[in-house]
Amino acid sequence: MNFLANLLNVSRLRRTLLVLVVVGLISPVYADTPLRMVLNWSYQGPQAWFFLAQERGYFAEEGLDLTIDQGSGSGAAVGSVASGTYDVGFGDINALINYASNHPNDAPVGVYMIYTRPPFTIAVTTDSDIHEPADLEGKTIAGPANDGALRLFPAFASITDIDTDSIEVMNIEPRLREQMLNRGQVDAVFGFVNTVRFNAMLAGIDPDERLRFIRYGDYGMDLYSNALIVSRQLVDENPDAVRGLVRAINRAVADVLADPEIGMDAVMAQEPLINREVETARLAATIEDEMNHPELAEVGLGNIDQNRMREAIDIVVSAYGLEHTPELETVFNTDFLPPEEERIYSLYE
Known part of the structure; x- marks a missing residue:
């Protein structure tokens, strides 16, 4: 009898919850937004912030279920996002400029600049x-x-x-x-x-x-390099997801700068067979050489100097003989950056 009573009670509870959801008295629980991200290359030290953000639940806190795949080149990441195979990429902004010149309506867009110096x-x-x-x-x-x-x-x-x-x-x-x-x-x-x-x-x-x-x-090629890029569709249909994605990565970059070893722990958890000593040195060199442009103190990590970006666009357009010069906003959108007080203005304390 106790078993039957409990079963009836559970059934009543389920019916009650269903009614409450239907009439709007409580909100149904929705799954996280699934996103697929392609990296610039195979798993390496300088991707530490992506894996740390995933490990620490920063993406999940933003309502994102992010899958991260290794890539086959910074330029290839642009095409992978443009084709719809991936929603997000870590790719070369100069390849994006080239793509945007030829496909202005469906080109991905940069939303968080990481490599501020040309490597x-x-x-x-x-x-x-x-x-x-x-x-x-x-x-x-x-x-x-x-x-x-x-x-x-x-x-x-x-x-x-x-x-x-x-x-x-x-x-x-x-x-x-x-x-x-x-x-x-x-x-x-x-x-x-x-x-x-x-x-x-x-x-x-x-x-x-x-x-x-x-x-x-x-x-004379003072170009930007790798940025977080997202599909135009994601920007148009789910800007909150883009904002949360950038916020999560910005948090993780700050964590890795404060303690690179925790970033390397996250990389090693993703790919235990890599050489930790070499990848730790690669991470340090990337921070020093590829992320440490003097403009960082003025615009902060993730942002761009708009005049410098326009000059970079002109360099790429002229060198390739492109017929169309993309608008800056087509190449990079600053709308999704975290508030100024949350961004990084020095890579070293």
Whole structure:
């Protein structure tokens, strides 16, 4: 009898709750908003804030159920978001400028700038006769097809006035890049400075002894680089999700800056097989080299200097010979940034 009574009571409770939901006296519980994010590359130290935000429940607090996948290049992330395969990406803003010029109505948009200094480089060996851009003429340069430096090479060549017709550009697998350069199978390679440097370390190559870098930024290409980008559809249909996403990542960046080791713990939990020592050094170098532009003290991390961004847009449009110059708001939208007092204005206390 007790069992039957309890069963009847449970049934009555369920019916009562259903009635209350229908008449609006209590609110039904909705599932978190599912989002898919693609990274710039395979799992590495400089992605620590994404994994820490997930581990600490920052995304969940914002009502987001975020799935994070590794990527195949900063430029590829732009196309992956534009196609609708992903809602969010960590990708190269310059590739986005290029895409927005050709597809202004469906291009993703940047909402939180992370790499404020240009990391793009061409690496050569220290015994090479290549010391400046003009020395690249007649040489073979290799890189992954979606590498940001390779994609921006036409712009770099235009600014430095080198003859690209005499240069052979070879597409290679990312895992082969540093070894092929070290063995002399190619004359130079494209990449991000810290990607090449620390991948060389992982391959047993001393980058300080063996490598030399021709940095795009040293030749007038003061470009931004990787930003958090989101689909136009997400901006239009769920701006609160975009705002919460940015807020969660901003919190996690602050946490990692305060204690990089907790960020590395989150990365190692995601990918236990990576070399923690090397990835910790890669994270530190990324913070120092790629995120630490002087403008940070004025605009704060996540934001942009609008004049500098307009100049960057002009550089990319001119170098690629693009017919349409995207509006700044098409490339980057500042509406989703956290309040000024919550953002980061110095990477070091």
